[in-house]
Amino acid sequence: MTTMTQPNPTYKRGDVILVLFPDSNLLTAKPRPGLIVQSDNLQTGLSQVIVAMITSKMFRAYHSSRVTILLSTSEGQQSGLLTDSVVMTDNLATIVESAIDRVIGSLPMTKVDVALRHTLNL
Numbered sequence: 474m475t476t477m478t479q480p481n482p483t484y485k486r487g488d489v490i491l492v493l494f495p496d497s498n499l500l501t502a503k504p505r506p507g508l509i510v511q512s513d514n515l516q517t518g519l520s521q522v523i524v525a526m527i528t529s530k531m532f533r534a535y536h537s538s539r540v541t542i543l544l545s546t547s548e549g550q551q552s553g554l555l556t557d558s559v560v561m562t563d564n565l566a567t568i569v570e571s572a573i574d575r576v577i578g579s580l581p582m583t584k585v586d587v588a589l590r591h592t593l594n595l
Contacts, residue, residue, distance in 0.1 A: 484522055484573065486513050487582050489552050491574040494526055495566050506553075507568070508560050508580060510589060520571070525585070526564040529556045538563040538592040540584045553578025562588040 484490065488509045495502045507524035527542075534541045540560040543549045549557070554577070562585060589595070 484509050484570070484576065485579075486511060487579045487585075488576045489527070489554065489578040489580055490524070490576050492524060492568055493572040493574075494524070494568070497564075502572075504574065506558070506577065507566075508585065510562070510565065510582075510585065521567050521569050522573075524566055524568050525589075526561045526566070527554065527558050528561060529554075529558050531557055531559060533561065534559045536563070538588050540588050542580065548580060551578055552580050560585055560588070562592045565592075 486509055490507050490509060491504060492507045493502045494505045494507055506527040508527055509522050510525050511523035531541075533539060539562065542552055542554060542558045542560060544552075544554065544557055552558075560580070
């Protein structure tokens with residue numbers, strides 16, 4: 474996976490990205506799609522973003538902390554994903570921007586926000 478060459482890449486909440494996402498053991502990582510869930514212009518002074526993992530393992534759907542993305546829908550078509558997928562708001566990671574390959578699409582955040590509220594008990 475290549476890194477972006479922009480000196481100050483900017484990403485937006487709702488962007489679907491290809492990213493080197495860490496495994497739960499934090500020792501390994503693999504390229505996969507992710508969804509930027511942090512606030513725009515958070516301005517922490519750190520070049521990192523909070524990302525929800527996206528998986529194509531559809532058996533992981535059907536939980537209140539997860540959002541199903543179907544390619545047959547307009548949402549799915551604008552996502553840039555190659556297959557039906559699940560946004561897992563219960564699997565978040567803080568990713569350094571240099572681990573992001575590129576933006577592939579976007580998703581509306583309404584259902585994701587509901588799932589995040591469930592995950593974080595907000």
